[in-house]
Structures are given as structure tokens and as C-alpha cells.
Amino acid sequence: MRPSPQANRSASRLITGILPGLASALLGLIVWAVPAAAQGRLEAQYTMTLAGLPIGKGTWVIDISDSQYSATASGGTVGLLRTFTGGEGKTASQGTLQAGKPMVSTYAATIKSSKKTDEIRLTVNKGTVKDLKLDPPRDADAERVPVTENDRQGVLDPMIASIVRAPGTGNPLAPEACQRTLPVFDGRLRYDLQLAFKRMDKVKADKGYEGPVVVCAVYFTPIAGHIPSRAAIKYMAKLRDIEVWLAPIAGTRVLVPFRAAGPTPVGQAVLEATQFVSVAVPVKDAAKTPEKTPVRAIATEPKSQ
Numbered sequence: 001m002r003p004s005p006q007a008n009r010s011a012s013r014l015i016t017g018i019l020p021g022l023a024s025a026l027l028g029l030i031v032w033a034v035p036a037a038a039q040g041r042l043e044a045q046y047t048m049t050l051a052g053l054p055i056g057k058g059t060w061v062i063d064i065s066d067s068q069y070s071a072t073a074s075g076g077t078v079g080l081l082r083t084f085t086g087g088e089g090k091t092a093s094q095g096t097l098q099a100g101k102p103m104v105s106t107y108a109a110t111i112k113s114s115k116k117t118d119e120i121r122l123t124v125n126k127g128t129v130k131d132l133k134l135d136p137p138r139d140a141d142a143e144r145v146p147v148t149e150n151d152r153q154g155v156l157d158p159m160i161a162s163i164v165r166a167p168g169t170g171n172p173l174a175p176e177a178c179q180r181t182l183p184v185f186d187g188r189l190r191y192d193l194q195l196a197f198k199r200m201d202k203v204k205a206d207k208g209y210e211g212p213v214v215v216c217a218v219y220f221t222p223i224a225g226h227i228p229s230r231a232a233i234k235y236m237a238k239l240r241d242i243e244v245w246l247a248p249i250a251g252t253r254v255l256v257p258f259r260a261a262g263p264t265p266v267g268q269a270v271l272e273a274t275q276f277v278s279v280a281v282p283v284k285d286a287a288k289t290p291e292k293t294p295v296r297a298i299a300t301e302p303k304s305q
Contacts, residue, residue, distance in 0.1 A: 051267025251280020
């Protein structure tokens with residue numbers, strides 16, 4: 001049975017709209033196991049389905065080194081969902097790393113639908129928001145939890161959300177990769193994404209990677225910038241069935257999402273790689289790589305918190 005147009009719009013807001021940057025955070029879920037001097041590149045393509053029906057697609061390219069990264073995202077809705085939303089967007093993030101930890105990052109997102117455009121520009125320096133521009137600006141809803149100066153500290157932008165360093169030198173595809181909480185600020189919402197180990201599994205892309213992945217549960221906790229009475233916020237905060245499957249980038253100790261999935265009122269939403277091709281880049285060659293190498297990913301439509 002096909003979901004109704006109204007149900008598709010509702011699910012679209014729940015999965016790709018209610019959390020500004022959630023899709024980016026999941027797609028940008030990069031786990032740095034150790035600050036090793038390794039370089040790598042990933043070229044991936046993803047599709048997103050809802051109740052088995054295609055609703056989005058995009059591509060993702062990552063270039064990383066031991067001292068810097070850059071990323072851009074672009075994509076859009078497809079099929080029946082595109083008829084009602086026309087959703088498309090671009091996201092870009094770049095920054096510097098020290099001992100595997102983010103130092104300075106700049107994040108920009110432009111997300112469009114048939115009704116409006118949402119733009120965010122964000123700079124984070126050592127975890128503190130230094131510059132923020134929003135268009136349109138936040139509304140003055142009396143119920144909205146204000147974002148305080150304290151909420152703007154100790155945070156990560158959605159794309160760099162989990163570039164963190166874990167101790168040890170063992171296999172990065174281990175339960176420890178999931179044991180972390182990501183303090184995310186996307187310019188409008190401040191929220192935590194708590195990860196917890198669920199199991200080991202295996203995947204096979206149509207092109208590229210075939211092998212083991214580590215599967216993490218993901219729990220969403222709103223902190224500030226949201227309206228607590230909104231049904232979408234309540235729904236996401238109660239979910240205990242969101243999963244992200246992490247796969248490695250060749251030549252590095254870095255893991256990124258191969259698959260992310262979670263329930264909606266009208267069926268399961270799944271974001272999954274159909275192509276996942278990664279290569280190791282020799283350090284001497286990586287040094288010649290331009291700083292602004294793009295990363296593309298599934299885009300989302302404007303959000304309604």
C-alpha cells in the first residue's frame with residue numbers, strides 16, 4: 001500500500017526536516033580512531049527510501065588528511081516526494097585537525113523547497129561558535145527554548161559532528177567506535193546524538209566496499225532551539241530504533257556511515273550507499289590536494305522544528 005501524499009509530507013518533515021542537520025550529522029559521522037598520518041578519499045552514492053519507496057538520492061566525496069578536511073553536500077528529493085516538496089540542498093564544511101580533533105570548522109547549508117529557502121553559515125573554533133548567520137532568522141515563538149551562550153560552547157557542526165579521537169591502536173571497526181555522545185549545533189538547534197554499540201554486520205555495495213561494519217544505535221536529545229510541544233521533536237526524542245552502519249575509508253582509521261535507518265509513522269526510512277569506493281592516498285600526493293575538495297551527500301528540505 002502506497003503512503004498517501006499527506007503521509008509522505010509528514011514523514012518527509014520527520015526524517016529529513018525536523019532536525020536541522022541531522023542527516024548531515026549522520027552522513028558526516030566520521031570516527032577518527034587515532035591521529036595517524038594517513039590520507040584517504042571516498043566516492044559514494046546514496047539513495048533514501050521511505051516505506052520502500054525512493055524519496056531522495058545524492059553523492060558524497062570525502063578527502064581527508066591528518067591535518068585538514070573539506071566537505072560539500074548536494075542532492076535532493078525524488079519521485080512522489082519531489083512532486084510535493086521539490087526539496088534540494090547543498091552543504092559545505094571544511095576545517096583543520098590537530099591530533100585527530102577538530103580545531104576550526106566552517107559550515108554552510110542552503111536548503112530549498114517549493115515554498116522557502118533556509119540558509120545557515122556557521123564557524124566553530126575549538127568547540128565555540130564564533131560566527132553565525134541565519135536566513136530567515138529565528139522566529140520569536142515564546143515556547144522555543146532559547147540558545148544561550150553556554151549552548152554555543154563545546155559543540156560540533158553537523159558535518160564534523162563526530163570527528164573525535166578514540167584511544168588505542170586496534171581495529172577501528174570495534175564496539176568502541178560507537179561509545180560516544182556528539183554535541184551538535186547546526187545554527188538553529190543544539191542537540192546531542194548519543195551512540196551505543198549494537199552489533200557487527202556485513203555490507204556489500206553495488207560498486208566498491210564489501211566487508212564488515214559496526215552498527216551503532218543513535219538517540220536524539222534536544223537541548224535548545226526547539227519547541228518542546230512540537231510532535232516531531234517528541235517523536236524523535238522517544239525513538240530507540242535509529243541505527244547507523246559505519247564502514248572504513250581505505251588508507252585511514254576513519255569510519256563513515258554506509259547506512260542509516262529509522263522508523264516513521266508511515267514506514268521505515270533508510271539511507272544507504274549504492275556505491276562506496278575508497279582509496280588510500282600517499283602522503284606526498286595528499287599534500288598536493290587542494291584544500292577545498294568537495295564532499296557530496298543526500299540533501300534535506302527546509303526544517304520545521
